[in-house]
Amino acid sequence: MAAVETTYREALRQALIEAMTEDETVFVMGEEVGRYGGAYGVTKGLLEMFGENRVIDTPIAEAGIVGAAVGAAMTGSRPVVELMYIDFAGLTMDQVANQAAKSRYMFGGQIGVPMVLRMQGGTGRSAAAQHSQSLESWFTHVPGLRVVMPATVNDAYHLLRIALKCPDPVIFIEHKGLYVRKGTLDTERPDGAWGQSVIRREGADLTIVTYSRMVFEALAAAETLSAQGVSAEVIDIRCLNPLDDETLIRSVTKTGRAMVVTESVMTSGFAAELSARISERCFEHLEEPVLRVAGEDIPIPVSPALERGAVPSPQLIAETALWLVRRIAPSWAA
Amino acid sequence: MAAVETTYREALRQALIEAMTEDETVFVMGEEVGRYGGAYGVTKGLLEMFGENRVIDTPIAEAGIVGAAVGAAMTGSRPVVELMYIDFAGLTMDQVANQAAKSRYMFGGQIGVPMVLRMQGGTGRSAAAQHSQSLESWFTHVPGLRVVMPATVNDAYHLLRIALKCPDPVIFIEHKGLYVRKGTLDTERPDGAWGQSVIRREGADLTIVTYSRMVFEALAAAETLSAQGVSAEVIDIRCLNPLDDETLIRSVTKTGRAMVVTESVMTSGFAAELSARISERCFEHLEEPVLRVAGEDIPIPVSPALERGAVPSPQLIAETALWLVRRIAPSWAA
């Protein structure tokens, strides 16, 4: 099939449909995934196509739902749970971290838990403090989980397809601001292998490492920077854990400067892991410290102006990059 | 009162007793805190002293318990919840991160949640994957929480006393391996101010930054190192968030080399945050990359030999430090 223009939402939907068609053991469960079609429309039409046994509307009981998925995965099924908002993860962390993630290990390899836990996070809808978080680092801190965060339409499709073949639990984090984003889907050509970091734009002066929605903010910043003669390499890591750090290291070894961009709050966020790894491995090549441009260390406020201010913007990324590369201090650095 | 020799457990107990005597609004709740005296004996005797209304044995319902504490804190009480094991945090993360931590913010400053959530973590008892974790970085990633991890007997007392006066929720993490540890308690003289990092041993060649039980492993390593002519400065950060990074930065600026030691698994652990901060601020003074010596990225196995191997030992710390400072590769670095 040739490449087509479609949306992130449609790409996810197509991946689910194909996986469910191919593999009878795949089923979808979660709040409002059936009749409602999913809070963000990803599972629209699936109920009609696959019936009530494979597209299961659940009660509002996140811990129980994830727990049920764990049991289903242990008994030959391949459940896909939609958690609606990553903000609800707190209700499920026991089932995710103590059950799904550790079962294979605790039981000495006897029991696998091949399930996919889909959820979406991030800001942009004035959804306030309990519906706007970016909590990926809770998951990356749990051995036994694979954590994936697609940015592009093509990745949304391909990474979900692969996640649905993975023998271990996959935390699949979408971004609420990306569902309507258009892009090219080529079902034959993934952006990169599973687990591989991908260079989205080549550059020579600094490396910007990021993922999910921030890939586009970083690319926009890179565009601005290029107009000012600064050439930024933008890397989309896609799979946070396990992380393909070799690609980052090669890039930073070349550019000598690195900036990590995340929407999640800075303290103990995944930006810290990326920063630490780059500093560890590229020490001798770094001209400047690895910078973190991350969300403010605050809950997300509802006011649109405050919400926008709480996470990195292309302008902030570009200004900071210019500072890093050219030592041009931005207006706000008095 | 003069300084006395006592245990970490007794110091905690004394802090609770004094706070409850001083402040009528303080009460303790949790599984087995009353008749049983606490799974690790910290609340022994409190039921007899303060009665059933202030020492509340709860059903096994972690989410509900923490939620009840949130409500109590909102209505003029100052609850201390004992969570028994940090491994059960997954059941409570919604109440901790979405409720306790965010209430003040979401409600525009109207509502404070002055509660203390005590729990213990770490390895050392062959308690396996669901009773041996070090999950502090889940909490340090949540704006609105104070995260405290005492290592010494004196800190156990003083930090808990201050936590019980803090207007915001405090996550107070003890270590199962420290309860019986002896040390000096001087109720007049804290090891340092609330929020301040403390230098436990001065040194010139490298800075070891750590907290909780690993302070003692680092000190043991420093002893070994000193016999080999390497002088290590050991810093106990005590309060993880907010973090007094100035003390670390001054030290690393002086020594030029830094190692961060944690028991928690490396990926996305608090070691990453410490590493990133030191690299950011001490870039020009660093002779070598900041190293992380952390727990292996695996669940904790039950076999005592495997368990020991899964977390840093004094020997590993010392060997790695020697490598870092003297470029003497350890036996395992083939």
Place this chain on the structure above:
Amino acid sequence: MTAGGNKLLLEHYRTMRRIRSFEERVNELFVRGQSAGSMLHMSIGEESIAGVCRAMEPGDSFTTHHRGHGIFIARGADPKRMMSEIAGKSDGYCSGKGGSMHIADMTLGALGANAIVGGGIPHVVGAGLSYRNRRLPHVSVAFFGDGAAQQGILYEAMNMAALWKLPVVFCCINNQYGMGTRIDRAAANPNLHERAIACGLNGLTVDGSDVEEVHDAAERILGAARNGMPGFMVINCYRFYGHARLDKSPYREESEEVEGRKRDALANARKKLLARATADDAMLMQIDDDAEAEMNAAVDHAVAALSPPVDTMFRDVFAEGEPPPRPLRHHLSMILGEGR
């Protein structure tokens, strides 16, 4: 007829009318592009919660779910500050930090609205502990939906309340739907109060189209709770419109909606008042007009109010006087700035 009699019914009517008008104006705020986001959950069809709120005393506290506007109005909150908050404005109840789903007013015992389904439920157990320990005569009421009744934390909270005989009431507003899922597709036993009884509480279900019945039941349930018998009451009603502003409820039959909207506590109260000759048409129209005017003014107020200055985002993470979070730009300046 009921305890307070016809005068009380008129009071209920006024409260319910104000709630409905408020919700209709929230809708308008959205249409005018002035609301902070679209996560606006209107409580039209649930106005008889006014009966529960009327049974509460000063000093009593409550938590609400995401669909709490009506409860705040009924407990005496200021519609202007509510509307401002819904618009994300500076003079809103939460200084523009919370929005529609997080209104709170400590002066009214409003411990806050919650956007986590079930999130606010256990808080009343703790409030009950505070009251018991300090020998205060208050009750704490948790308001939540039928959907929330499938969350495990409700059972943990109910058990603790019953075990410790706390002055606590769980009030389940059964509007028949959790988003697109009807109660019979969410609960194996939709008679939710039976579960509460089995957990050791005082449980009942009341017809939400009759505010007097709701009020009577609430008086009983709250009274018992004040005396150490925690209660659970279900208000049976119907969600007249979509789940949130953008939902058009395509998952329900037109006919069901038509039937459902007949369970209208406001219309019923009006009918009763006229039948009992407690009020005439003119009097009721005056009440209606007053409510409309009040809520229109709230919208105008909110539209004119200022957005919070961007710097206020760093306030209220911790208490005043505690070290605030370090802004990113400050952090970057420490790394790259002159003094580095």
Place this chain on the structure above:
Amino acid sequence: MTAGGNKLLLEHYRTMRRIRSFEERVNELFVRGQSAGSMLHMSIGEESIAGVCRAMEPGDSFTTHHRGHGIFIARGADPKRMMSEIAGKSDGYCSGKGGSMHIADMTLGALGANAIVGGGIPHVVGAGLSYRNRRLPHVSVAFFGDGAAQQGILYEAMNMAALWKLPVVFCCINNQYGMGTRIDRAAANPNLHERAIACGLNGLTVDGSDVEEVHDAAERILGAARNGMPGFMVINCYRFYGHARLDKSPYREESEEVEGRKRDALANARKKLLARATADDAMLMQIDDDAEAEMNAAVDHAVAALSPPVDTMFRDVFAEGEPPPRPLRHHLSMILGEGR
């Protein structure tokens, strides 16, 4: 008398005797300093769960709590591999990674023991979904304690099981205590099966001192579950000894313990067998001796077994063939080593 008759009771006796001997030997393993840690929860007093296990069919699955040794024995697990696992040895069921609280045996449908109270309960719902979707005739049974019945997740799981009519059974072993807390201080309504009924399940409580009764009830409950009516059964029994190895139960009265230990399904079965002349003393002593010998051999086996090589700690984090975690020493070598 019961379905299978006296022959079946003899079978139950043998199983229960083997469980008790196993647990007594676990204790010995600890005393010999050979157990991995002290978090050893013995199921002495709960042997009549043998009746539930006997009602299960090949292909049925189950999850257990931290006190699951007896259930594994009753379902046919190998005591040697269990004891080795409890000792943290390489040939244990989990290669020395899990220990007493995490035994599992996929070949027996044992989906694993759980050290999180309530943690394994929802898994049976998912197993039920698997069986329903693949049209398999199996039932999945969750075993847990009375303490776990206060965890919210049980209510979430029960509701889903009932809503979807899954082949699932919740089996609550009510040994009257969760650590030091007696059921009446943990549950406002200690008749736990009533809660299950209110959630829409088939619920009952059975006397755990009579294994035949337990077995009969289990046959009914499992049979109904297989036909789409999920069940909840409480086995009323008594925890003869402390919560875990080091607990001496100072929080209970001596007299209560003496009474409680009279609820002994093993002693009762023996009495009945003799009374019915199904077996004589010699025959029962032979069974006892066989069990002792078997379990002694298991201890000897475990003591002699090898500890796992330290490197095996990196195995089983992910499936074979997937990239394993990077060991710390490897990571450090990449940073400081020659090739850096």
